[in-house]
Amino acid sequence: xxxxxxxxxxxxxxxxxxxxxxxxxxxxxxxxxxxxxxxxxxxxxxxxxxxxxxxxxxxxxxxxxxxxxxxxxxxxxxxxxxxxxxxxxxxxxxxxxxxxxxxxxxxxxxxxxxxxxxxxxxxxxxxxxxxxxxxxxxxxxxxxxxxxxxxxxxxxxxxxxxxxxxxxxxxxxxxxxxxxxxxxxxxxxxxxxxxxxxxxxxxxxxxxxxxxxxxxxxxxxxxxxxxxxxxxxxxxxxxxxxxxxxxxxxxxxxxxxxxxxxxxxxxxxxxxxxxxxxxxxxxxxxxxxxxxxxxxxxxxxxxxxxxxxxxxxxxxxxxxxxxxxxxxxxxxxxxxxxxxxxxxxxxxxxxxxxx
Amino acid sequence: xxxxxxxxxxxxxxxxxxxxxxxxxxxxxxxxxxxxxxxxxxxxxxxxxxxxxxxxxxxxxxxxxxxxxxxxxxxxxxxxxxxxxxxxxxxxxxxxxxxxxxxxxxxxxxxxxxxxxxxxxxxxxxxxxxxxxxxxxxxxxxxxxxxxxxxxxxxxxxxxxxxxxxxxxxxxxxxxxxxxxxxxxxxxxxxxxxxxxxxxxxxxxxxxxxxxxxxxxxxxxxxxxxxxxxxxxxxxxxxxxxxxxxxxxxxxxxxxxxxxxxxxxxxxxxxxxxxxxxxxxxxxxxxxxxxxxxxxxxxxxxxxxxxxxxxxxxxxxxxxxxxxxxxxxxxxxxxxxxxxxxxxxxxxxxxxxxx
DNA sequence: TAGTCGCGGTTAAACGTTTAAGTCCGCGCC
DNA sequence: GGCGCGGACTTAAACGTTTAACCGCGACTA
Numbered sequence: 001x002x003x004x005x006x007x008x009x010x011x012x013x014x015x016x017x018x019x020x021x022x023x024x025x026x027x028x029x030x031x032x033x034x035x036x037x038x039x040x041x042x043x044x045x046x047x048x049x050x051x052x053x054x055x056x057x058x059x060x061x062x063x064x065x066x067x068x069x070x071x072x073x074x075x076x077x078x079x080x081x082x083x084x085x086x087x088x089x090x091x092x093x094x095x096x097x098x099x100x101x102x103x104x105x106x107x108x109x110x111x112x113x114x115x116x117x118x119x120x121x122x123x124x125x126x127x128x129x130x131x132x133x134x135x136x137x138x139x140x141x142x143x144x145x146x147x148x149x150x151x152x153x154x155x156x157x158x159x160x161x162x163x164x165x166x167x168x169x170x171x172x173x174x175x176x177x178x179x180x181x182x183x184x185x186x187x188x189x190x191x192x193x194x195x196x197x198x199x200x201x202x203x204x205x206x207x208x209x210x211x212x213x214x215x216x217x218x219x220x221x222x223x224x225x226x227x228x229x230x231x232x233x234x235x236x237x238x239x240x241x242x243x244x245x246x247x248x249x250x251x252x253x254x255x256x257x258x259x260x261x262x263x264x265x266x267x268x269x270x271x272x273x274x275x276x277x278x279x280x281x282x283x284x285x286x287x288x289x290x291x292x293x294x295x296x297x298x299x300x301x302x303x304x305x306x307x308x309x310x311x312x313x314x315x316x317x318x319x320x321x322x323x324x325x326x327x328x329x330x331x332x333x334x335x336x337x338x339x340x341x342x343x344x345x346x347x348x349x350x351x352x353x354x355x
Numbered sequence: 356x357x358x359x360x361x362x363x364x365x366x367x368x369x370x371x372x373x374x375x376x377x378x379x380x381x382x383x384x385x386x387x388x389x390x391x392x393x394x395x396x397x398x399x400x401x402x403x404x405x406x407x408x409x410x411x412x413x414x415x416x417x418x419x420x421x422x423x424x425x426x427x428x429x430x431x432x433x434x435x436x437x438x439x440x441x442x443x444x445x446x447x448x449x450x451x452x453x454x455x456x457x458x459x460x461x462x463x464x465x466x467x468x469x470x471x472x473x474x475x476x477x478x479x480x481x482x483x484x485x486x487x488x489x490x491x492x493x494x495x496x497x498x499x500x501x502x503x504x505x506x507x508x509x510x511x512x513x514x515x516x517x518x519x520x521x522x523x524x525x526x527x528x529x530x531x532x533x534x535x536x537x538x539x540x541x542x543x544x545x546x547x548x549x550x551x552x553x554x555x556x557x558x559x560x561x562x563x564x565x566x567x568x569x570x571x572x573x574x575x576x577x578x579x580x581x582x583x584x585x586x587x588x589x590x591x592x593x594x595x596x597x598x599x600x601x602x603x604x605x606x607x608x609x610x611x612x613x614x615x616x617x618x619x620x621x622x623x624x625x626x627x628x629x630x631x632x633x634x635x636x637x638x639x640x641x642x643x644x645x646x647x648x649x650x651x652x653x654x655x656x657x658x659x660x661x662x663x664x665x666x667x668x669x670x671x672x673x674x675x676x677x678x679x680x681x682x683x684x685x686x687x688x689x690x691x692x693x694x695x696x697x698x699x700x701x702x703x704x705x706x707x708x709x710x
Numbered sequence: 711t712a713g714t715c716g717c718g719g720t721t722a723a724a725c726g727t728t729t730a731a732g733t734c735c736g737c738g739c740c
Numbered sequence: 741g742g743c744g745c746g747g748a749c750t751t752a753a754a755c756g757t758t759t760a761a762c763c764g765c766g767a768c769t770a
Contacts, residue, residue: 017489019726030750035728042729045748062487066430067726070421071755077468084454090653095449099439103471111490113432113466116458132417134372134756135466241657272657279659298445299654302596302627304634374756385720390758397759400718422756426725489726 018059027055038063077113078105078325079136081123082143084116089240089269092297093314097164100318101140108326110137124153131159137329140164140321144175146209160328162321166209174328176320176339180210180294183310183343184217184264185224187292190308190345191262192225195355196290200233200251200260202244202270211236214266214294230258237270244273252281252289261355262290268297271307275350290351294343305349312343373414382410393418432468433460433680434491436478437498439471443595444624447652448669452519455673456495463681465492479508486514492684495519495676499530501564515683517676521564529683531675531694535565535649538665538698539572539619540579542647545663545700546617547580550710551645555588555606555615557599557625566591569621569649585613592625599628607636607644616710617645623652626662630705645706649698660704667698 024031029048036042037052044052055061069075080101085091102112113136117123127150130136138160141150144167154161155173163175184201191199201218204211215234222229232254237243244265251260265271271293278285285291286305293300296311320339327334379386384403391397392407399407410416424430435456440446457467468491472478482505485491493515496505499522509516510528518530539556546554556573559566570589577584587609592598599620606615620626626648633640640646641660648655651666675694682689 017726020728021726031727032729032751033749036749039728043747043749048748060487062484064425064726065488065490066421066425067755068728069755070419070425070725070757071727071729073755075421085450085653087653088656091450095440095446098453098469099471102469106470111468111470114453114457114469115461115466116454129417132415133420135420272654276657276659298440298442299627301443302631304631304659372756375758376756386757387720387722387759388718391719394758398716398718403718419756422725423758424725425727425756426758428725 017064018061020061020063022059023052023056023061026059027052073134074329075134075137076110077136078110078138078140078322078329079113079115079127079130080140080142081115081117081126083123084118088242090297092268092295093312096314097142097318100315101322104319104322105326108322110322110326110329112140120149124149127153127159131157138162138325140325144209146207160325162325162328164317164321172337174324174334174337176317176324176341178312178317178343179340180214180310180343181217181220183294183345184214184266185221186217186345187308187310188218188221188264189225190347191264191290191292191351192221192227194262194290194351194353196262197227198230198233198258198260199227199262199264200235202247202263202265202274203234203236204239204266205236211266218264232258233260239267239269241269241273241276244270245277248274248277249281252278252283261288262351263292265291265293268293268295268300268307268309271300271309271350272303275303275307286349286351286353290353290355292345292351296346300346301348303350308348308351309346310343311346313341316341372419373416375416375418377414378407378411378416381414382407428489429684430489430492431465432491433465433493433495433677433684434468434470434482434485435495435497436470436472436481438478439473443597445652447623447650448667451669452497452673455670456677459674459677460681463677465677465681465684467495475504479504482508482514486512493517493680495680499564501562515680517680517683519672519676527692529679529689529692531672531679531696533667533672534695534697535569535665536572536575538649538700539569540576541572541700542663542665543573543576543619544580545702546619546645546647546706547576547582549617549645549706549708551617552582553585553588553613553615554582554617554619555590557602557618557620557629558589558591559594559621560591566621573619587613588615594622594624596624596628596631599625600632603629603632604636607633607638616643617706618647620646620648623648623650623655623662623664626655626664626705627658630658630662641704641706641708645708645710647700647706651701655701656703658705663703663706664701665698666701668696671696 020031020034024034029052033044034052037044037049105112115126117126140162142164144151144163144165146168148167151163151167151173166175166177188199201215203215235247235251237247263274265274271291274291275285278289283289293307293309296309300307300309324334375386375389379389384407388399389407392399392404460467470481472481495517497519499506499518499520501523503522506518506522506528521530521532543554556570558570590602592602618629620629626646629646630640633644638644648662648664651664655662655664679689
């Protein structure tokens with residue numbers, strides 16, 4: 001804490017912070033009375049109540065949050081971290097999500113503290129640190145997966161947290177997630193309804209739970225419609241443009257009888273890869289090939305052709321998460337531990353044509 | 356603070372938080388000694404030093420941050436807010452910027468507190484609130500402009516803050532900015548070097564300072580090269596895809612002798628609008644029309660053709676801002692009040708051809 | 711031998727709140 | 741008139757740190 005002495009002196013001089021004691025003196029009462037009035041608890045006569053309120057107003061008094069928090073053994077802070085997006089990818093919902101949780105938190109008088117972590121180990125270490133030093137009252141996780149070490153650790157410690165995303169079904173912890181399975185099923189049904197029968201799915205690697213749900217939706221829709229699924233149509237790749245590009249090339253090089261006429265991509269980024277592959281092979285998306293993405297990234301509507309996609313109700317996700325987390329932090333029972341929200345299919349030119 | 360009593364009891368039971376007193380008892384010394392050891396200030400014999408360290412380790416002790424902050428009259432928190440991006444736009448650098456500042460802050464043992472604000476009034480009110488209640492030690496502003504009320508208010512209050520972006524030249528406050536003027540000049544020189552003479556500029560409305568600098572770079576480059584500038588080539592629009600689209604259409608409808616063969620757009624979003632307009636008019640970007648954007652959004656490389664753009668050194672901006680702000684918060688003199696960083700021209704197919 | 715000094719610790723106050731417990735006073739009741 | 745009671749306010753402890761001030765003691769100096 002070197003050098004903090006000078007800083008403190010300076011702060012003292014510059015910022016004449018007014019404390020509860022100043023208000024008490026000004027109103028001619030004790031600090032306790034001031035506190036009671038300001039938290040309108042306790043029995044205070046209307047007359048002194050007004051006197052205190054007036055004094056507080058006159059001095060421009062606001063209770064010091066740190067002091068209040070110390071005494072209340074809380075911080076009114078919620079921690080959120082995410083892995084930085086690699087330069088060749090984009091995170092279409094971070095902006096919205098951060099806004100949603102921060103806004104919802106503010107309604108309950110909480111704030112959101114963001115901290116970076118390059119690796120999962122670093123993230124776990126930071127959790128540990130923040131819990132031990134009482135930096136935050138709870139955490140918001142996102143992008144959870146099977147066997148997620150963060151979920152495991154936090155539930156084992158019994159520290160309040162909520163997750164955007166699911167994990168092992170047998171683990172009981174509060175989460176909100178998008179029903180990707182339902183969404184993809186609806187999207188594929190939309191493709192089938194438009195006349196497609198050979199539909200491929202750009203899926204994520206096997207270790208991705210979110211990817212598994214989305215793929216499941218695809219399989220279900222095909223099965224429900226009685227359409228056969230060629231093994232080659234289920235193409236697993238990383239969530240990368242270039243991988244999706246290559247994979248799509250291979251799909252479009254299949255013999256005519258097996259070649260898909262529609263592709264369901266697990267993300268907009270992958271859909272862009274597919275779009276570019278099709279373009280480079282002279283296949284016109286929106287006429288010869290239908291394409292649907294996932295996320296409804298802001299760019300989706302500006303692509304050529306505009307990309308159909310599944311829009312996630314991010315604002316509601318954030319809102320729900322915060323309500324759960326705040327309940328948890330304040331020791332109230334959480335009404336609904338598991339919430340599954342439906343995405344919305346946005347149909348644009350990339351898939352809006354009869355085949 | 357209703358209902359907090361139960362929460363506190365529960366917390367007490369669940370989380371057996373270990374305090375400095377526990378460590379003192381365990382090591383058989385006073386709390387002062389523990390504190391001196393842990394902050395390695397003060398003179399403590401090596402022997403007790405070890406005993407204290409050992410005790411702290413054994414109990415898993417971490418100092419409670421709230422208590423420490425209360426005593427130090429600081430919060431170790433830096434506030435950052437941004438206006439939510441409208442759904443039809445995207446914020447290409449938020450992700451990076453947030454990461455950069457949070458990471459840099461962490462190096463100095465600070466954390467970043469994010470809070471939303473829909474309007475500028477709301478933002479100002481929140482600043483006021485946070486200052487009065489000592490919620491944060493300083494603020495990071497972004498997207499500043501001429502007569503920026505936030506800059507005005509905070510510097511008048513004398514509260515520590517730094518800004519990503521400039522404001523009125525006569526105002527003296529610490530900022531870091533990207534030299535958009537230099538960047539655009541380089542980009543336009545690149546276009547000229549490729550053989551273009553009729554170059555248009557998609558500029559922002561007159562009230563945008565950032566837009567003014569970028570436009571200035573364009574004008575300079577043209578002047579330096581001795582090229583005349585047709586008034587129609589300076590096309591001001593909002594930072595919107597659709598506006599840029601319409602404007603580009605009009606540019607391309609100009610008579611052949613006045614029609615631009617290259618367009619410098621003030622953002623990637625506008626460049627996409629231009630790209631789509633050209634495409635719809637049958638003009639091939641990357642062969643008949645050159646195009647350069649600004650920001651180097653993650654999608655830029657995946658567009659057809661890949662979009663040339665000016666990449667901002669966001670990580671460095673964040674790093675510099677935090678160093679300045681931390682100095683400010685700790686009462687140290689700020690070494691360099693104004694920092695102007697150069698963007699990097701990323702040349703891709705949209706402009707990489709001889710005309 | 712007395713005074714001084716430095717070492718290695720402790721004591722206690724302070725940071726700004728909240729809140730349980732206590733005090734004082736006037737009033738009504740038996 | 742004594743007692744209990746409730747209203748209105750105060751006292752003081754507590755939250756968990758940091759740190760200025762103090763203290764005892766042995767060694768060194770004059």
